[in-house]
Amino acid sequence: MYNFEVERIAEIIKREGYSRVSLQFPEGLRDHATEVASQVEELTGAEVLISANPCYGACDLADEPAAQLGAEAVFHFGHAQLLKSTRIPVHYIEVRLPQEAEPLLEEHLHLLEKRVGLITTVQHVHILERARRFLEARGFEVHIGGARGRARYPGQVLGCSFACAKSISSRVDCFAYLGSGDFHPLGVALATGKPVYAFDLLQGEVRNMEEKRERFLRQRFATMAKARDAQRFGIIVGEKPGQRRLALARRIKQKLREMKKEAHLIHLAEVTPENLIYFRHLDALVNTSCPRVTIEDAPRFPRPMLTPQELEIVLGERKWEDYVLDELD
């Protein structure tokens, strides 16, 4: 099902004269790493290293450790380019998926209202224009937002960037997300307040995000309620290149201290309960690194973990009705 573009990789290696490269896969694709490495070695004769550190986005590149091991380039799989400067060249293999959206759209046209916004992730950006023509031929008015925020392609959203959907929100009645999983369509539902239907091209089913949005907001409300009396805060600063927001973390620390609360800056690469286990005396955490961790992994943390905007609600600076997701520039 996956196209790892091994021949293109081989062409790049030969063209650039690389003798040692590193391959970096997100966890969902890592099962294929050794197979791809063997093929690349066979086609090029270059030495291939495989990065096994966790990787969830193009905000998190293996260029620095790979360079330290003598690699001349990194091939990063499964994401589009996000960072501009890297220690050694990084080549992006986006791993587009072949599924078509038309059969699922046809079956569920009755869900959609007249003006539809199409959104997706990088794995499916190539099918958006075809889906647009399909819907327009059936009388819908279709909008696809331009590449904005962290997105590199029209219609693309990331777990930390919904700017593309927000840019067309006022012109659509609902969104159709073409892809897989719930995190991105849920994010669009929260960021726009519009009905969002997740057309799951891998599962072959459609899910309305409304119920999940309600459940999500109830959970976050409960988390914020737990943090209301917190006196001792840890403010997390991500170490990964595309997750570092030290200036924001400093502003939060200063604000909390002005309110006579204890506040500490804690930096780490992997924001996990295990890595934070010895901060038992803290009452609450504020995460300025990947917002997806705050949202998806929150139940795993033994103390409330808030986004910067949720902290504003807890401190009475923002109204609950103005709840927004955390997004990165």
Ligand code: SF4
């Ligand atoms: S910050 Fe998080 S959501 Fe954004 S690209 Fe990185 S891993 Fe994905």
